[in-house]
Amino acid sequence: MNVVGTSAKRIDGIEKVTGTAQFTTDIVLPRMIHAKLKRSPLAHAKILRIDTSEAEQMPGVRAVVTAADLPDVRLGILTLDEHLLAHDKTRLVGEPVAAVAADTPEIARAACEQIEVEYEELPSLFDPEEAIKLDPPVVLHEEYEEYEKLLELAEMDERPPNLWQAYRIRHGDIDAAFKKVEDEGGHIIENRYATGYVHTACMEPHGAVAQWSSDGTLTLWAGGQSPYIARDGLAKALDLSPSKVRVIIPFVGGAFGGKLTVKEGAIAASLARKARRPVKIILTRAEDLSATAARTPFIFDVKDAVTQDGILIGRKVTSILWGGGYSGEGILKPIFSTHLYPGSYRLAALWVDSYGVYTNRVSGGALRGYGCAESAWAVETQMDIIARKCDIDAVELRINNLLTEGERTAITMPAHAFSAHECLTKCADAIEWETPSEPLDPPWYRGKGIALGNKYSFAPTASSTELKVHEDASCELRTSAVDLGQGAYTILTQIVADEFGIEIDKVKLVTPDTAITPFDHVAGSSRQTFHTGNATRMACDDAKRQIRELAAPKLEAHPADLEVSGGHIFVKGSSKSIEVEDLFVVEMLAGKRPADVEILGKATWEVSASPHDPNTGQGEQPMAYMGHGAQAAEVEVNVETGQVRVRKFVSAIDVGKAMNPQGVEMQNYGGGCMGIGIALHEDMCFDTSGQMTNASLMDYKIPSIVEMPLNEYMESIIVEVPHEHGPYGAKGAGEIVVVPTSPAIGNAIYDAIGVRIWDQPLTPEKVVKAWKEKKASGNGSES
Amino acid sequence: MKYPLSLTVNDENYDILVEPYHTLMEAIRDGIGLTGTKCACEDGRCGTCTVLVEGQLVKSCLMLGLQAKEKSVLTIEGLGAPDALHPLQTAFLEHGAVQCGYCTPGMLLTAKQLLDENPNPAEEDIRSAFVGNLCRCGVYTHATQAILSVAVEKEE
Numbered sequence: 001m002n003v004v005g006t007s008a009k010r011i012d013g014i015e016k017v018t019g020t021a022q023f024t025t026d027i028v029l030p031r032m033i034h035a036k037l038k039r040s041p042l043a044h045a046k047i048l049r050i051d052t053s054e055a056e057q058m059p060g061v062r063a064v065v066t067a068a069d070l071p072d073v074r075l076g077i078l079t080l081d082e083h084l085l086a087h088d089k090t091r092l093v094g095e096p097v098a099a100v101a102a103d104t105p106e107i108a109r110a111a112c113e114q115i116e117v118e119y120e121e122l123p124s125l126f127d128p129e130e131a132i133k134l135d136p137p138v139v140l141h142e143e144y145e146e147y148e149k150l151l152e153l154a155e156m157d158e159r160p161p162n163l164w165q166a167y168r169i170r171h172g173d174i175d176a177a178f179k180k181v182e183d184e185g186g187h188i189i190e191n192r193y194a195t196g197y198v199h200t201a202c203m204e205p206h207g208a209v210a211q212w213s214s215d216g217t218l219t220l221w222a223g224g225q226s227p228y229i230a231r232d233g234l235a236k237a238l239d240l241s242p243s244k245v246r247v248i249i250p251f252v253g254g255a256f257g258g259k260l261t262v263k264e265g266a267i268a269a270s271l272a273r274k275a276r277r278p279v280k281i282i283l284t285r286a287e288d289l290s291a292t293a294a295r296t297p298f299i300f301d302v303k304d305a306v307t308q309d310g311i312l313i314g315r316k317v318t319s320i321l322w323g324g325g326y327s328g329e330g331i332l333k334p335i336f337s338t339h340l341y342p343g344s345y346r347l348a349a350l351w352v353d354s355y356g357v358y359t360n361r362v363s364g365g366a367l368r369g370y371g372c373a374e375s376a377w378a379v380e381t382q383m384d385i386i387a388r389k390c391d392i393d394a395v396e397l398r399i400n401n402l403l404t405e406g407e408r409t410a411i412t413m414p415a416h417a418f419s420a421h422e423c424l425t426k427c428a429d430a431i432e433w434e435t436p437s438e439p440l441d442p443p444w445y446r447g448k449g450i451a452l453g454n455k456y457s458f459a460p461t462a463s464s465t466e467l468k469v470h471e472d473a474s475c476e477l478r479t480s481a482v483d484l485g486q487g488a489y490t491i492l493t494q495i496v497a498d499e500f501g502i503e504i505d506k507v508k509l510v511t512p513d514t515a516i517t518p519f520d521h522v523a524g525s526s527r528q529t530f531h532t533g534n535a536t537r538m539a540c541d542d543a544k545r546q547i548r549e550l551a552a553p554k555l556e557a558h559p560a561d562l563e564v565s566g567g568h569i570f571v572k573g574s575s576k577s578i579e580v581e582d583l584f585v586v587e588m589l590a591g592k593r594p595a596d597v598e599i600l601g602k603a604t605w606e607v608s609a610s611p612h613d614p615n616t617g618q619g620e621q622p623m624a625y626m627g628h629g630a631q632a633a634e635v636e637v638n639v640e641t642g643q644v645r646v647r648k649f650v651s652a653i654d655v656g657k658a659m660n661p662q663g664v665e666m667q668n669y670g671g672g673c674m675g676i677g678i679a680l681h682e683d684m685c686f687d688t689s690g691q692m693t694n695a696s697l698m699d700y701k702i703p704s705i706v707e708m709p710l711n712e713y714m715e716s717i718i719v720e721v722p723h724e725h726g727p728y729g730a731k732g733a734g735e736i737v738v739v740p741t742s743p744a745i746g747n748a749i750y751d752a753i754g755v756r757i758w759d760q761p762l763t764p765e766k767v768v769k770a771w772k773e774k775k776a777s778g779n780g781s782e783s
Numbered sequence: 784m785k786y787p788l789s790l791t792v793n794d795e796n797y798d799i800l801v802e803p804y805h806t807l808m809e810a811i812r813d814g815i816g817l818t819g820t821k822c823a824c825e826d827g828r829c830g831t832c833t834v835l836v837e838g839q840l841v842k843s844c845l846m847l848g849l850q851a852k853e854k855s856v857l858t859i860e861g862l863g864a865p866d867a868l869h870p871l872q873t874a875f876l877e878h879g880a881v882q883c884g885y886c887t888p889g890m891l892l893t894a895k896q897l898l899d900e901n902p903n904p905a906e907e908d909i910r911s912a913f914v915g916n917l918c919r920c921g922v923y924t925h926a927t928q929a930i931l932s933v934a935v936e937k938e939e
Contacts, residue, residue: 009876009877009878010881013875013876013881014865014868014876014885015865015884016881016887017859017863017868017875017876017881017884017887017891018859018860018862018863018864018865018868018872019817019818019858019859019860019861019870019888020819020865021884022818023818023821023885024819025818025822026812026820028816072926106802106804183786200919201919202883202885202919203821203823203829203883203885203886203917203918204823204883204885205823205921208865223897251883251884252883253821253823253884253885254882254883254885254919254920256919284825285823285824285825285826330807350813387872481796484883485882485884485920487882491870500786520902532847625927659884661881662879664920664924665879666882666920668808668877669921669922669925670882670920670921670922670924671921672921673923674919674921694824696824696825696828697823697824697826697828697917698824698826698827698828698869702917702919703913703921703923704913704914704916704917704921704923705909705910705913705916705926705927706910708921708923708924710906711906711924711927715926748892
């Protein structure tokens with residue numbers, strides 16, 4: 001039976017195509033009421049008074065909560081700096097200050113309007129370069145030093161008061177690298193790049209349903225990425241023991257990093273406790289886009305030392321992550337983004353200073369790629385510029401700088417399952433890299449671009465699974481891995497089917513529910529196939545060991561001589577066998593009776609990590625694995641309107657082993673789609689008061705079908721270089737597929753019209769402006 | 784005050800009460816309890832709430848419930864059943880056009896209406912028909928393949 005490696009159909013597919021799949025938004029409980037949030041209209045203000053009395057008197061209102069009703073605890077991933085409901089102060093437009101539960105959503109909304117909040121407006125700070133100053137015009141968190149923090153920042157003489165992250169890499173002799181280039185006539189290439197404000201914009205908005213039972217246990221249904229992160233967050237926010245919180249994850253309508261925590265669920269839970277009724281909260285699209293964590297911008301200053309023959313020998317980067325009112329789920333991005341500075345390349349010297357700062361905008365969160373997609377924009381554009389400067393083909397230049405298998409990178413970890421070369425060359429072949437684009441008539445121009453990418457998967461981390469074998473030889477996998485659309489449930493099912501030699505429909509999945517399913521860290525960081533996949537294999541092994549031990553006396557053989565497959569237990573090298581169901585009966589003198597048998601395999605897969613030194617960025621095992629991929633695009637640019645069409649798109653990613661090739665193709669195309677949106681048009685806009693001005697799907701433009709190339713010009717390439725620790729050699733695919741997209745498109749625009757746009761998104765206005773500037777100067781923008 | 788609304792959904796008659804400001808989407812989801820019709824944008828952009836009203840494509844968040852009085856509505860639950868899938872549902876699964884599944888009901892009804900009007904659409908026709916259906920997972924390429932495959936089957 002080889003189910004792994006086949007394009008098995010989604011096991012949740014029938015529910016999804018028939019409308020029977022239940023998402024959080026679909027849950028209805030008896031006596032359930034509805035919650036709405038009262039949000040701050042000001043970016044930075046002291047809260048002087050909140051009067052909820054009128055709202056509480058309104059017919060149909062069942063509960064109102066403010067910070068005064070909640071435990072005075074600060075929450076956060078690693079720096080605990082945020083209250084569930086604003087406490088004394090609000091630090092961004094849209095921060096929740098109060099919440100109402102009422103019989104209908106309309107009453108709850110009307111009641112929110114009756115809540116009076118008296119603010120003392122404070123000056124706001126929106127500029128990250130102002131924010132990072134030692135003497136900034138505004139300080140957001142006066143009490144920062146008192147906050148509980150679970151991470152260590154790089155040492156500095158004095159911490160800028162708005163700084164929440166500082167990380168350095170110090171590898172090699174950076175001054176010597178630049179001096180060598182100066183002395184020997186190489187190139188020093190220095191540029192500033194920026195990424196834009198991007199939102200996950202999942203089709204299913206954030207939401208939750210909370211219900212308390214009479215013994216004080218909270219049950220919460222929410223489309224989160226991790227039932228255990230959600231459980232622990234709820235417990236902390238509501239001052240409960242984690243054992244008193246049960247989190248169930250129904251179907252999730254997309255997450256992409258945006259559903260790591262369930263803050264609105266905790267608010268719903270506090271309302272439910274007060275109202276003594278189940279409470280449902282579903283954010284409106286405007287709330288979802290403007291007030292849940294976003295991929296906030298980075299600013300990168302990159303300076304490279306390159307020899308005359310195009311060898312990168314030194315790189316210096318300073319970056320600032322433009323954080324929001326709270327450090328949020330983006331807390332590690334200033335660290336993880338640095339993995340791309342060496343990326344797949346050999347670097348004798350690397351010097352990085354990476355920061356994250358508070359400003360009065362939406363908090364920084366995760367979005368597919370977690371910093372790597374952002375830093376790739378800078379470094380892979382830089383590689384294209386270097387290639388042109390050295391007059392070396394952009395693919396060849398990259399190849400000349402690649403690491404080799406086993407070589408240590410500038411962040412210490414050895415390169416393993418190193419497939420950058422294969423991804424790059426296959427991608428180049430598919431886009432016919434050697435053949436220039438066929439010219440179009442002005443004002444349209446065509447060009448090609450290519451980029452490499454990497455995505456690490458974080459460590460330390462762990463996944464546990466349980467595998468129950470039933471009397472009919474069917475298997476039941478209990479997992480807290482979450483299928484966000486990426487296909488995790490199908491892949492885990494394939495693994496079980498393969499390990500037991502049974503049909504896929506004989507495998508049942510028990511999906512995330514902290515009362516039943518064991519710990520799994522998170523559906524994030526491209527980790528489910530790798531980690532949960534390993535845990536699943538191990539739980540299968542454990543269950544098969546139990547089966548062999550139960551079967552041994554019946555078969556009068558040693559357990560080691562037995563083999564379990566297809567519902568049978570065989571004695572190796574003989575025709576003797578019994579069925580799995582035989583294990584569940586005991587033959588008595590008077591006949592047969594059910595045996596007291598429970599076959600339950602259990603396993604935990606763990607990957608440890610040696611801590612990064614925040615002052616040097618060095619560590620033996622800073623991550624679980626490093627993924628590789630390359631993408632190429634051919635674009636058509638209209639220099640009069642600035643329109644950019646992606647004509648052709650190729651994505652070649654290394655998944656170690658394609659557990660489900662169609663699933664990989666779905667990631668390749670789907671990631672490319674998101675990457676095209678991020679590169680060209682997705683842009684959260686804000687007015688001068690810090691209010692998002694395009695908080696609707698009408699105005700925040702995620703790609704529609706017409707932004708995608710025609711089918712014949714889409715190509716998905718699967719590279720399989722097995723990882724020694726991956727299940728069947730597999731690595732994750734979920735994030736690498738958006739990492740090279742933006743630089744590939746930006747490089748293609750340069751190829752087409754000879755202009756660089758340094759800050760994402762590459763909108764028509766910027767294209768036209770850059771083109772006009774180029775015309776005016778009679779020159780390209782980078783020489 | 785709620786008003787009575789009689790309508791047919793998936794060939795079944797319903798008499799429900801709706802607020803005058805409730806949309807058809809709310810009437811279907813909350814009034815009737817058919818939750819396959821999803822809500823994502825509230826302003827008609829994304830197409831996840833797409834249903835067919837008298838065979839015409841309607842974004843049910845843009846139509847008031849009471850406007851559907853005495854009308855016949857098809858939702859995803861009426862397109863096919865788990866044990867009797869519509870060819871488009873089968874094709875979406877076979878071609879990998881389903882990821883998170885939240886936009887899927889609206890996409891399938893858009894596809895059905897397209898094929899009802901044009902049994903053999905070209906890729907460009909599919910792209911035109913789908914400009915009003917957003918999918919954040921990015922299944923567009925696979926959805927196009929799925930619809931083309933159904934069109935080809937019909938042709939054969």
